[in-house]
Amino acid sequence: MKSRILSVDIFRGATIILMILVNTPGTWSNVYAPFLHAKWHGYTPTDLVFPFFLFIVGTSIVFAYQNKKANASVYKKITVRSLKLIGLGLFLGAFTINFPFIKDFASIRFPGVLQRIGVVFFFAAILFLNLNWKKLIWVAVVLLIGYWLLLVFVPIEGMASTLERAPNNLANYVDVQVFGTHNYKPDYDPEGLLSTIPAIVSSLLGIFTGLILTSKQEKKTTILFGLGGSLLLLGHLLDFVFPINKALWTSSFVLVTAGWANIVLALIYYLTDVRNIRFGSIFRYAGANAIVVYFASSFITKLFYLIKVDGETSIHGWLFNKIYVHRFISMELSSLLYGLSVVSFYCLLAYVLYKRKIFIKV
Template sequence: MKERIISVDIFRGLTIALMILVNTPGTWEYVYPPLRHADWHGYTPTDLVFPFFLFIVGTSIVFAYRNKEPNSATYKKISIRTLKLIGLGLFLGAFTISFPFFKDFSEIRFPGVLQRIGVVFFFAAIIFLNFNWKVILGITIAILAGYWIWMGFIPLQGDAPTFDRAPNNWANYIDLQVFGTHMYKDDYDPEGLLSTLPSIASSLLGIFTGLILISKRAKKELLLLAVGIGMLLLGYLWDLAFPINKALWSSSFVLVTAGWANIFLALIYYLTDVKGIQFGSIFRYTGANAITLYFLSSFVTKIFYSVQVEEGLSLHGWIYKNIYVQSFLSGELSSLLYGLSVVSFYLLLALLMYRRKIFIKV
């Protein structure tokens, strides 16, 4: 039986629960600031969620592939899982509740969360299978430094490059040239093509955490804490030259988010795996079907927004208006309560699936 690190499962499940929460407020008009993304530079707690998941993907790769050989059978499994993730993401981007059930081709968004998870998983797994930690460290450094040089120093059509949201931003420019109208915004996509490169580094940093967790060293939680603090400091220092930015997935953003991930994981590891405290079991159950629950939540939300129950009012809007909007509650609190209700539903579903031993591997 494979050794289980309880904290890794809890961290993964907690991250998925937070992803669902920040994606399903009662209304986007009223959302507490910590539950919104930063406008551009800087970050909020919400901006930590997706990089946390990519980080734990890397950590999980260590447990799943440490005894695997880099052969055709292993590559086939990795490729199939990658294609499944990308396919599910494209399905969500194309699906519509009305006949013929899929959007016009020109309206489909090609990049997306699941697509990025698939691509990052593919490259991180291949790299882990073929290289030792020293080479992986070199690749990570090369990605982060190379991305900074590309974004900040290589001229774009004769103009100096910028980190701002502008036409002479390399990430925005490449996305527009490759994807055209198939993007989240007219001028950029937060899961765009060029910014996927440093997101691979987020997963590679998670691999180092996985290597620490499977090692025989003592006081692993202290090492994780030290690594996390070191990454935070380095990330904030780099922020002076390459601003922390989720939309660009800047190199400083990679380090800061991986730093926080190590710190939080160190705490959970200490409480659960070291001290044996029964903590966060519901998130452990959620982590066992993480991708399935995320996909299902996105799919159902899409349906709720599409089904019209009254003129100009979707099923989502009707539920929110008639149940959660109360005169004695602020708009932000009403909106948050709706989101918490959605999360609670999927946590309950995760519990039922776990008890019935239903584990859907994507």
């Protein structure tokens, strides 16, 4: 068994690069449809990106903890890593360029991408250390069915539950009660508290894939394709009664995104680990420092929006309008070219870190 599976590194890095791309268009007013999230129910290619990363977090847990025993030392490392991720996410949400460099408390958003990664990693790693794969399947099933029942059947202050953006949406209701004003939007948060429960299952499904990849099974590619297709079918069937929705991270969304993740990973695995076709090295470089690259991109992007060039225009807006906006190309293409330039910079950063053997563990 090889110490590393190349396809996993490529998949992780490609996911991070796509996360940066969809988060940094030149202008949000002009973006090609596939690079936008679904307005509510349904999904676009962009909606696959974050669950793909949680999925590969689960796969990576298998490589990191498969031969470790559940003890105080391991629990401490898991807890510290989780708290670091949550801390970095809270810093991104609270930072501003004006002294004392922290937003007014009421305007700080508590949930976030890194916070969710930290929480999901913590619970998925703990469950993996203490339960075998059969029990993990039952945990996944109970969480997905339980979440479905909660959102559909639990009334809110005498009103029937809804899955729309409304006060009687249970996920939103819980977020408002717990976080108050510290949410992404008044009527929903895509990384809210209750929706983190099924997000844990996204990582658990990645754990099952990791177990397949580290097993002695001979037809791993076929198994992964079969598993992916089965999850896709199951998710789309569940969509009829529990719509696919990223903002709510519905159970159908978990199944569909994990299905696509298995299919994509199976294809990369077949090409790189079975056929030994070498490609995607730049993604491997990004995957080696995935969280660092993502954090750097998020922080610098925030600075580019906050710092003004002439007192009115942000660095982001000035660069976009001066370099990328031209009469002979559409605004959507200009916006995409800006995003691709940003991605290219972080790919170069990842390459330099990798070649200098700098691997920053979070």
